[in-house]
Amino acid sequence: MNEAIRGALSAFLRRLLLRSVLSIEERSAVLGLPGNSMQLRSHYDVAFPGRKSEFVCLVAEGLLARSDLGANGARQITSLYIPGDMCDLIASVLPDVSWTVATVSSSTVVEVPRAALLAIAAEYPAIAQALWRDTAVDAAGLGKWIGLLGRRDARERVAHLFCEMGRRMEQIGAGSRWSFQLPMTQEKLGEVVGLTAVHVNRILRAFRETEIMTFKAGRVKVTNGRLLDEIAEFSSEYLMIPNYNL
Amino acid sequence: MNEAIRGALSAFLRRLLLRSVLSIEERSAVLGLPGNSMQLRSHYDVAFPGRKSEFVCLVAEGLLARSDLGANGARQITSLYIPGDMCDLIASVLPDVSWTVATVSSSTVVEVPRAALLAIAAEYPAIAQALWRDTAVDAAGLGKWIGLLGRRDARERVAHLFCEMGRRMEQIGAGSRWSFQLPMTQEKLGEVVGLTAVHVNRILRAFRETEIMTFKAGRVKVTNGRLLDEIAEFSSEYLMIPNYNL
DNA sequence: CGGGCATTTGAAGCTGATCAAAATCAGTGG
DNA sequence: CCACTGATTTTGATCAGCTTCAAATGCCCG
Numbered sequence: 001m002n003e004a005i006r007g008a009l010s011a012f013l014r015r016l017l018l019r020s021v022l023s024i025e026e027r028s029a030v031l032g033l034p035g036n037s038m039q040l041r042s043h044y045d046v047a048f049p050g051r052k053s054e055f056v057c058l059v060a061e062g063l064l065a066r067s068d069l070g071a072n073g074a075r076q077i078t079s080l081y082i083p084g085d086m087c088d089l090i091a092s093v094l095p096d097v098s099w100t101v102a103t104v105s106s107s108t109v110v111e112v113p114r115a116a117l118l119a120i121a122a123e124y125p126a127i128a129q130a131l132w133r134d135t136a137v138d139a140a141g142l143g144k145w146i147g148l149l150g151r152r153d154a155r156e157r158v159a160h161l162f163c164e165m166g167r168r169m170e171q172i173g174a175g176s177r178w179s180f181q182l183p184m185t186q187e188k189l190g191e192v193v194g195l196t197a198v199h200v201n202r203i204l205r206a207f208r209e210t211e212i213m214t215f216k217a218g219r220v221k222v223t224n225g226r227l228l229d230e231i232a233e234f235s236s237e238y239l240m241i242p243n244y245n246l
Numbered sequence: 247m248n249e250a251i252r253g254a255l256s257a258f259l260r261r262l263l264l265r266s267v268l269s270i271e272e273r274s275a276v277l278g279l280p281g282n283s284m285q286l287r288s289h290y291d292v293a294f295p296g297r298k299s300e301f302v303c304l305v306a307e308g309l310l311a312r313s314d315l316g317a318n319g320a321r322q323i324t325s326l327y328i329p330g331d332m333c334d335l336i337a338s339v340l341p342d343v344s345w346t347v348a349t350v351s352s353s354t355v356v357e358v359p360r361a362a363l364l365a366i367a368a369e370y371p372a373i374a375q376a377l378w379r380d381t382a383v384d385a386a387g388l389g390k391w392i393g394l395l396g397r398r399d400a401r402e403r404v405a406h407l408f409c410e411m412g413r414r415m416e417q418i419g420a421g422s423r424w425s426f427q428l429p430m431t432q433e434k435l436g437e438v439v440g441l442t443a444v445h446v447n448r449i450l451r452a453f454r455e456t457e458i459m460t461f462k463a464g465r466v467k468v469t470n471g472r473l474l475d476e477i478a479e480f481s482s483e484y485l486m487i488p489n490y491n492l
Numbered sequence: 493c494g495g496g497c498a499t500t501t502g503a504a505g506c507t508g509a510t511c512a513a514a515a516t517c518a519g520t521g522g
Numbered sequence: 523c524c525a526c527t528g529a530t531t532t533t534g535a536t537c538a539g540c541t542t543c544a545a546a547t548g549c550c551c552g
Contacts, residue, residue, distance in 0.1 A: 010278050057500060068393035071479050076396040076549055079387040088440040099389060123377065132367075132378040133339040139385035140336060143324040143345060146388060147314035149395035150322040150440030154540070185498065194396030202277060213357035218550095399507070431530065445508055447532060463517090494552105500547070509538075516531065522524090 004037040008060035008110040011172065012165045019137065020130035029120045029127060035110040040103045047088060047101040055111040056092045059083050062107020063183055067168030067191065077192040078142065081106075081163065085173050089135055090118050105183035105218075129201050149194050152233075157193040159232035162213060162220055178225060183218040188214075250283040254306035254356040257330030257418065266376035267382065276374060281356040286349045293334060293347040301357040302338045305329050308353020313437065314345050318376045323438040326411065327351075330418050333379035335381055338363050351464075353427035362438055396441050398479075403439040404449045408459060408466055424471060429464040436485065 013030045022030070037060060041048070047053050057064075064081040066088055076211065078099065081087040088101050092114045101110075121128040149156055166177030175181060184206070186199040188198065191205055195203075207213050212231075213222040259276045262268065268276070283306060286292070292310065293299050303310075310327040312334055324345065335348050338360045349355075367374035393401055412423030421427060432450070433443040441449075453459050458477075459468040468474055472482040 011423065046349070066389070068389060070393065070397050074397045078392045090382040093375060093382045094386060097433045098386070118375065121378075122371040125374065127373060128374040129364065129367065129377065132374065132381060135378060135381050135385060136336040139388055140340060140344070140387055141489040142388035142392060143314060146324045146391055146395060147316065147322040149392060150437075151316050151320045158382060187498080191396075195539060197499085198501090198542080201498095202540095205500080209396070433530080442509060443531085444510080444533090447530095448508090451532080495552090496550095498547105498549080500545100502544085502546100504542085506541075507539090510536080512534085512536105514531105514533080516529105517529100518529080520525100520527080522526095 002037055003106060004060050005035050005110050006031070008037070008058050008083070009033055009035070011060075012058055012086055015084045015086075015172075017129045020126070022126055022130060023105055026124045026126050029124055031087065033112050033204055034116050035112040037108055038111045039108050040106065041207060042103050042106045043091060045058070045100055045102045046109065047091060047097055047099075049098050050096070052096045053091060053094075054114055056089060056117060057087050057101070058110040058112055059085050059087055060108045060110055062109075062158075063104040064101060064107060064109070065104050065192075066099055066101045066189070074196065075191045078145070079138070080192065082165075082168055082172060083174065086112075086134070089131065089138065092131075093135075104188060113141070154193070154195055154199055154203050155206070155231055156206075157195070158189070158200060159228050160234060161193055162188065162215075163229055163232045163234040166220065166222065166225075178222045180220055182215075182220050186215075189215075211223065216227065248283055250306050250354060251281050251356050252277070254283070254304045254329070255281070256278055257306075258304055258332055261330045261332075261418075263381060266372070266379055268376060270374055272370045272372050275370055276433060279358050279366065280362050281358040283354055283356045285354050286352065287385055288349050288352045291346055291348045291354065293337060294344055295344050295346070296342070297460075298342045299337060300336060300341075300359055300360055302363060304356040304358055305331050305333055306354040306356055306357075309350040310347060310355070311438075312345055312347045312480050321437045322440065323434065324391075325384070326438065327466070328411075329420065330416060334356075335377065335384065345489075350434060355394050360429045363429070379409055380482075391486060397433075400439070400441055400445055400449050401452070402479065403441070404435070404446060404453075405458075405474050406441055408461075408468070408476055409478045409480040412466065412468065412471070414469075424468045428461070428464055428466050429466060432461075442482065 009031050013027060016030065035058065046057050059081050061083055064087050065077045066079045067075045067077045069075055077082045087109070088097070091097050095114065121131055146161055165182055166180055168182040169175050170177045186200045190197045193200070204215050212224045212227050213220060252435050255277050259273060260361045262276065281304065292303050293443045307329055310333050311323045312325045313321045315321055330470060334343070337343050341360065367377055375402070394406055411428055412426060415421050415426040416423045432446045436443045450461050458470045458473050
């Protein structure tokens with residue numbers, strides 16, 4: 001059992017434990033999941049339409065994105081995955097996906113067989129519930145994002161993205177919400193918030209000039225977090241961290 | 247056991263069976279869920295932020311919507327629920343929601359205790375998986391919708407909405423994709439597709455004038471479905487009807 | 493040092509929002 | 523049955539935000 005695999009699985013377990021209670025036995029079942037780790041260059045497609053995947057992949061390091069490809073070629077990113085995220089957990093119950101999951105920066109991921117995940121879910125009801133809940137949190141996040149794209153303007157969307165990623169990074173111990181690594185281009189940022197790279201650039205300039213935050217070479221530095229949160233209408237319940245056991 | 251309740255539960259079971267296999271015993275466990283049916287006027291809030299609900303509600307008849315309320319008061323609808331849908335199944339594992347579920351037209355719903363749902367999920371792994379999968383389908387649909395809002399223009403969004411609802415209505419036997427009831431105002435349509443009612447109205451006029459479809463008094467009539475699908479870039483895999491058992 | 497990608501800036505155009513008002517419709521009570 | 527009320531639909535006019543197109547600059551890496 002490789003070190004990277006153990007680390008990734010325990011990060012995943014930590015994530016599950018944020019919202020669910022699992023016994024010692026159940027925890028070790030999660031930690032005992034099989035998997036093999038892989039080093040991937042950036043822009044590598046992990047899953048794509050037509051590929052019926054036998055694996056779900058867990059992020060050990062780096063940044064991945066799930067995106068939806070329009071017929072015209074325009075991409076829309078629907079989720080960003082950071083270390084500890086079971087990327088596209090959805091795919092474990094819906095194996096033939098209609099979207100793409102790809103690395104954004106060079107990353108290391110752990111492939112976990114779908115079958116193994118379903119097996120421990122079948123054996124331990126509490127794990128099944130935890131995975132179901134994790135999928136629900138994913139869905140709730142997507143719902144929030146729909147609200148963002150449907151009703152909010154460019155400033156608000158961009159601000160929200162940085163607020164959200166800051167908290168998530170902080171939560172997994174990768175920097176603080178005031179300063180963290182987000183290894184993506186402005187083009188990619190645009191794909192997340194539904195804007196062109198040009199417009200994202202102008203928004204970033206405005207944030208820089210008003211000393212709210214800067215984004216340079218994949219590093220975010222927030223100078224006025226209070227204002228950033230305000231622009232984003234960001235509330236901390238957003239990420240639904242509390243523990244939801246009945 | 248009321249007639250309406252049996253009917254709603256069997257519609258829900260049919261929905262689950264579209265994508266999952268359940269044994270006779272498991273099926274009857276689903277059909278045996280407790281619940282009590284309620285008649286609701288339109289614009290009645292079934293769930294809202296701050297209300298920790300002990301029930302999940304199953305649509306027996308009518309139309310419900312889950313929506314996200316912005317601080318400015320703007321609403322964004324994130325899902326529409328039609329008969330047979332377990333409205334906000336997400337809430338069964340995430341009880342304190344940050345969104346609202348409300349009737350759009352007068353409806354009858356069946357309240358099912360969260361605890362009962364979790365209990366049969368704990369007892370029957372296959373049911374747990376089916377519910378998990380249903381949540382995943384929900385999430386996948388939300389992902390698609392993000393793509394729609396992020397990248398597509400007004401025409402495409404509106405067309406897509408009618409394509410999707412047509413198929414869903416057809417699937418549950420409520421009219422055909424060419425002609426079905428969709429009891430909502432243009433204002434509400436706008437809340438789904440992220441546009442103002444005024445603009446929705448203009449798009450509808452264009453569709454009417456080019457003889458693609460009409461929307462009048464809550465009834466949709468599609469005259470040129472081929473073209474409507476084309477505008478929407480609608481593909482039938484969209485609703486993920488196939489059966490996804492390992 | 494040079495090539496390719498990412499960022500930055502400018503100018504022009506279009507889509508959809510906003511504001512305002514008229515027309516239509518549904519439901520209510522006289 | 524009709525007049526009244528409030529909601530919804532429809533249309534027009536104007537405006538702002540974002541896109542598009544184009545070009546210049548900066549930057550990393552071979």
